[in-house]
Amino acid sequence: MVFYPKCKVGDKLETKNFQCPYQESKLHSTAKLVERANHEITNNQLKKVNLVWLELNGCAGNIISLLNGQNPDFQFLLTQMANLVYSNSLLAAEGTEAMDELFNAIGSDYILAVEGAVSRKDEGIYNLIGRHDGQLITGLDAVRQLGENAAHVIAVGACASHGGVSAARPNPTGCVGVYQVLQRKVIQLPGCPCHPDWFMGTLAYIMLYGEPPLDSRNRPLMFYSTTIHDRCPRRSYFDQGIFASKLGEKTCMFKMGCRGPVTQIDCPIRQWNGHVNWPVEDDSICIGCAQFGFPDAMEPFITFKSTRGE
Amino acid sequence: MAEKITINPVTRISGFMEIEAEVENNVVVDAKTKGLMFRGFEKMLMGRDPFDAVYFTQRICGICSTAHSVAATLALESSMNFVPSEQGRYLRDITHACEFLQNHLRHFYQYTLPDYVKLPENYPLFKTDHNDYRLPKETNDRMVEDYFTSLEFSRNAHQMLAILGGKAPHNHGVFIGGITSPVTVSKIIALTSLLDGIEQFINDRMIPDVYKIGEYYSEYYYMGKGYGNLLSYGCFDHYRELGTLYVDPLVYSNNIITPFHPEEISQANDFSWFNENDQPDFQKEKAYSWIKATRYNDLPFEVGPLARQWLSGEYRNGISAMDRTIARVLEAKKIVQIMKVLIGNLIPDVPMQEEYRVPDNAMGRGLLDTTRGALGHWLVIENKKIAFYQIITPSAWNLSTQTGDIKGTGEQAIMGAHVSSVDAPVEIGRIIRSFDPCVSCATHVFSEGKPGKVIRVV
Numbered sequence: 001m002v003f004y005p006k007c008k009v010g011d012k013l014e015t016k017n018f019q020c021p022y023q024e025s026k027l028h029s030t031a032k033l034v035e036r037a038n039h040e041i042t043n044n045q046l047k048k049v050n051l052v053w054l055e056l057n058g059c060a061g062n063i064i065s066l067l068n069g070q071n072p073d074f075q076f077l078l079t080q081m082a083n084l085v086y087s088n089s090l091l092a093a094e095g096t097e098a099m100d101e102l103f104n105a106i107g108s109d110y111i112l113a114v115e116g117a118v119s120r121k122d123e124g125i126y127n128l129i130g131r132h133d134g135q136l137i138t139g140l141d142a143v144r145q146l147g148e149n150a151a152h153v154i155a156v157g158a159c160a161s162h163g164g165v166s167a168a169r170p171n172p173t174g175c176v177g178v179y180q181v182l183q184r185k186v187i188q189l190p191g192c193p194c195h196p197d198w199f200m201g202t203l204a205y206i207m208l209y210g211e212p213p214l215d216s217r218n219r220p221l222m223f224y225s226t227t228i229h230d231r232c233p234r235r236s237y238f239d240q241g242i243f244a245s246k247l248g249e250k251t252c253m254f255k256m257g258c259r260g261p262v263t264q265i266d267c268p269i270r271q272w273n274g275h276v277n278w279p280v281e282d283d284s285i286c287i288g289c290a291q292f293g294f295p296d297a298m299e300p301f302i303t304f305k306s307t308r309g310e
Numbered sequence: 311m312a313e314k315i316t317i318n319p320v321t322r323i324s325g326f327m328e329i330e331a332e333v334e335n336n337v338v339v340d341a342k343t344k345g346l347m348f349r350g351f352e353k354m355l356m357g358r359d360p361f362d363a364v365y366f367t368q369r370i371c372g373i374c375s376t377a378h379s380v381a382a383t384l385a386l387e388s389s390m391n392f393v394p395s396e397q398g399r400y401l402r403d404i405t406h407a408c409e410f411l412q413n414h415l416r417h418f419y420q421y422t423l424p425d426y427v428k429l430p431e432n433y434p435l436f437k438t439d440h441n442d443y444r445l446p447k448e449t450n451d452r453m454v455e456d457y458f459t460s461l462e463f464s465r466n467a468h469q470m471l472a473i474l475g476g477k478a479p480h481n482h483g484v485f486i487g488g489i490t491s492p493v494t495v496s497k498i499i500a501l502t503s504l505l506d507g508i509e510q511f512i513n514d515r516m517i518p519d520v521y522k523i524g525e526y527y528s529e530y531y532y533m534g535k536g537y538g539n540l541l542s543y544g545c546f547d548h549y550r551e552l553g554t555l556y557v558d559p560l561v562y563s564n565n566i567i568t569p570f571h572p573e574e575i576s577q578a579n580d581f582s583w584f585n586e587n588d589q590p591d592f593q594k595e596k597a598y599s600w601i602k603a604t605r606y607n608d609l610p611f612e613v614g615p616l617a618r619q620w621l622s623g624e625y626r627n628g629i630s631a632m633d634r635t636i637a638r639v640l641e642a643k644k645i646v647q648i649m650k651v652l653i654g655n656l657i658p659d660v661p662m663q664e665e666y667r668v669p670d671n672a673m674g675r676g677l678l679d680t681t682r683g684a685l686g687h688w689l690v691i692e693n694k695k696i697a698f699y700q701i702i703t704p705s706a707w708n709l710s711t712q713t714g715d716i717k718g719t720g721e722q723a724i725m726g727a728h729v730s731s732v733d734a735p736v737e738i739g740r741i742i743r744s745f746d747p748c749v750s751c752a753t754h755v756f757s758e759g760k761p762g763k764v765i766r767v768v
Contacts, residue, residue: 057347059750060324061372061479067416068465068478075458084435088321092424092436094739095317101434125592126600128346129326131318165354165369172350172590193372193479247490248663273472274465276500282476282483283491283663287365289480295366300359304665 030201034072037204038080049207050110051082052102052146055089056139057127057166057175058116058159061193063089065157069196070274077200081207085110088129099132105146111206112150113199114178117159117166118143121174140181147182152206154187155179156199161190162292169296179218187211188218192289197270198223217292219264228260228286231268246304248283255306259288259298312339313732318346320739322421324373325749327709329738330598333729341717341724343709343742345601345749348583348590355699360386360668360691361486363699367687368480370701371751373416376409376471377680378701379484381687384676386486389691390669396550398488398662400652401474403546404501405483406680407649408471411508412464412478413681414615414642417746418516419460422635425740426523427453440734444526453522456515463511466504473497488662495658502653509646512639520639524632527740529728534631534741536723539563539609540617541707543570543686545679546648552655555648557622557679561606567621572677575686577702578603581711601752603710603718604702610719613683613707614745615641631723634744668694682746683707705752708745720745 040046053063067074078084086102093101116139119127124138131137147153155178158164167175179186189198202220205212212220229235237243237252244251254261263286271278279286288298295301311334318328326347332340351370355363363382368375380402387394394402423429428443428450429436445453468478474493475483483489524531544559559570579602585591590600603610611617612629616637619625624644625637669691676687683704690698710718717725720742729735 055326057349059369059372059375059479061369061375064372064416064479067420067461068468070465073465074461078433078435084433087435088319088326089324090420090435091321092429092438094319094321097437097439098319098321101437122592126348126590127326128328129319131316131328136318165366166349168354168366170353172353173348175349192369246663246665247485248492248661272477273469276469277472277476279476279482282474284476284482284485287482295369299362301362301365303359303361304667 030197030204031071033201033204033208034076034081037207038076040208041080046207048080049082049203050085050105050108051203052085052105052110052112052150053087054102054112054114054142054146055087056114056116056129056143056160057119057173058157058164060089060115062115062157063087065193066196066199068273069200072200081203096131099130099137102130102142103132103145106149109151111152111154111203112146113154113156114143114147114160115156115194117163117175118178118181119166119173119175120181126173143178144181147178147184152187152211153178153182153184154189154199154202156189157194158190158192158289158294161188164190164192165295185218187214187220190219190290190292190294191265192294195270195272223266224264224290226264226266228263228265228267228280231266232260232280233268234280250283253280253285256285257300257303258285259291260286263288263291265290315729315732315735315738317735317738320742320747322424322743323747323749324371324751325747327747327749329724329742331724331735331738333732333735336729338724338727338729338738341721342598343601343718343720344599345709345752346599347749348600350590352699352701355696358696360389360689360694360696361666363687363689363696364485365480365482367701371748372479373413374409374681374748374751375479376406376475376481376484377678377685378687379481380406380680381676381678381685383484383486384678385674385687385689386676387674388676389672389674389689390486390666392486392666394487395660395662397657397660399549400655401489401493401662402484404649404652405471405474405481405489407546407645407652408467408474409478410645410681411467411642412471413746414638414645415460415464415467415516418520418635418639419457419464421746422743423453423457425736425743426527427457429454429457440731440736442730442736445522449522453519456519459515460511463508466508470501470504473500485663486666487664490663492659492661493656498653498656498658505646505649505653509643512642512646516639516642520636524636527632530632530740531628531630533727533737534634534723534744535629536612536719537610538629539611540620540629541570541606541611541613541684542618542621542679543677543684545618552651555651556644557618560621561611562617562621563609572675574607575702576605576608578605578713580713599711601706601709601711601749603713604706605710605713610710610716610722611707612719612745613679613704614638617683618679631741631744638746670694680704682748703748703751705745705748709747709749709752720747
């Protein structure tokens with residue numbers, strides 16, 4: 001299998017080396033990366049990684065989305081790729097024992113995946129994730145301690161990447177993205193939620209080659225290189241100026257507030273939930289959930305005004 | 311001499327929660343359930359475009375986002391005096407039903423099973439410090455297999471949701487009028503096929519699995535009862551032609567079932583971290599949770615699958631931690647049957663969408679029963695913007711805090727429980743998980759500049 005024809009395996013790829021983004025994203029599809037990682041694990045060329053999944057102030061929708069993974073699925077992640085050390089949603093242990101498991105990861109070699117935003121207001125009291133040695137632990141404490149010691153930090157979803165909905169105005173609990181509280185690089189996987197392939201592909205890439213090629217805002221280029229608009233199956237309607245006036249129509253929804261033109265992500269070719277559908281195919285607007293600035297910069301999500309000329 | 315137990319985090323729930331209990335002679339004599347996260351959604355919603363609430367409120371919860379999209383849509387429709395077509399309603403309710411299946415499968419296998427089934431310890435995720443696992447090896451092994459097999463079917467439930475709603479979690483299909491895209495014959499066939507697989511798994515594995523757990527952990531039929539007050543806003547009910555497929559809005563208290571009246575709902579924050587102006591106040595004396603105290607007729611109520619199964623007359627074995635878990639599993643089967651009726655009544659290729667106008671000034675409410683129980687959204691629109699939004703979630707009922715000396719629903723269920731070891735109080739977690747708590751949902755209730763009571767809209 002060829003990955004980057006111009007580079008050796010392990011080389012970092014610069015943006016300028018990219019040719020056709022569509023081809024690139026196909027070449028580096030998650031399934032192929034995971035297949036290769038698994039092959040190397042089976043042949044003892046690669047070790048399973050320790051993975052800590054830290055939930056902060058959010059909706060826990062990213063772990064739910066990860067459970068929706070298919071080829072590779074969650075069982076594969078758990079049994080073949082990673083030692084999942086911690087997940088508030090899934091851990092069998094509870095209480096003190098659970099917190100011990102979390103903090104015992106420090107000192108080992110692990111990858112930290114974070115979902116949810118970091119609440120900074122009032123020393124982080126709006127997000128208490130457990131009690132360790134009797135003391136309440138804020139999400140802010142936990143992400144600082146675990147983030148500084150991790151081999152890689154991955155912000156999974158909009159809230160962890162840039163605050164997302166948890167930081168929507170007036171941001172009552174002072175939420176920010178993980179990168180704003182750590183003095184280190186954080187790989188950003190914005191999206192509400194994060195597609196399971198974006199996470200699994202990133203993890204497999206790290207295991208095989210180290211950090212994947214990232215754009216200037218630390219998003220993996222293999223998923224985030226191209227706008228929805230550039231690959232939208234309804235693009236020809238946009239070019240011809242044929243616009244929908246209500247949902248359920250099969251033409252371009254730009255005038256109803258579709259944020260495809262500013263949202264860099266691969267939804268049109270990847271699609272969701274076993275690759276069966278995605279918002280535009282479902283006759284609905286893209287609300288820009290995978291773009292920085294979501295939700296405030298993407299509002300109003302939907303409007304009927306522009307088509308009525310109000 | 312009472313010993314104090316603190317469990318934090320209570321894992322395998324959605325969101326963050328602490329349980330504090332006092333135990334005397336191995337019996338719980340005091341209990342507090344504490345919601346430990348807060349985001350302030352109602353405050354964020356102020357000033358936004360009303361239609362955006364359908365998408366925005368889904369972000370309250372990753373495991374039950376569709377429920378919020380439906381509640382927001384119902385609230386908007388009521389504010390616009392808009393009545394969707396029955397076809398639109400069927401499709402929206404099928405979409406919502408997909409979420410029930412995803413939730414019930416995941417709650418039973420990923421959240422509940424590790425309380426009773428010894429999962430392989432070579433995975434760090436499954437290590438535990440208690441050893442109260444009673445299933446014979448062969449049975450235990452089969453349930454471990456089902457833990458993993460279930461992932462395919464909960465995933466398929468979300469795939470069905472995405473077929474109608476674009477993606478899951480956080481769908482794009484549910485909207486005023488029903489859903490966005492007309493259903494096609496090929497979609498109906500895909501839904502039917504996926505549903506058949508899920509139904510088979512529920513009948514062949516999930517139902518036998520829960521009864522087997524009940525057999526080996528039979529004392530849980532006598533633990534975790536609580537007040538025994540049950541409530542539903544109605545679920546898959548009052549279709550124009552199909553009537554009620556599940557349960558009408560009803561209330562059960564003191565052995566009597568009566569009709570539900572929304573104006574009897576109230577909320578108090580005596581013991582939650584909000585001051586008299588409803589502002590967050592972490593320093594407030596006596597307060598211990600971000601969850602308020604939701605009451606009906608000034609009494610705490612239980613909501614969820616057992617409440618619905620009881621009120622509809624489908625399950626009356628008892629009210630306990632085990633009955634709650636069994637009722638949830640049996641409800642999964644019931645939901646499949648309801649979906650079959652609704653799918654059987656679909657007419658392909660019927661458009662549902664119109665060009666909608668935001669009312670200048672209006673009020674609306676959306677009340678429905680969802681996976682975990684009764685969910686309500688209330689909104690006020692002023693000058694075409696959201697001027698007030700209030701959300702009361704199922705877990706705001708089940709994890710409600712104290713009022714006076716009256717414990718919340720979940721707290722009361724823990725009271726009196728027998729705890730074998732204060733160092734590994736596995737019983738408490740088992741009882742509270744039978745409610746399927748969702749703290750992400752329950753703790754954002756916040757309404758600036760408005761009285762902390764539910765607005766009443768006729």
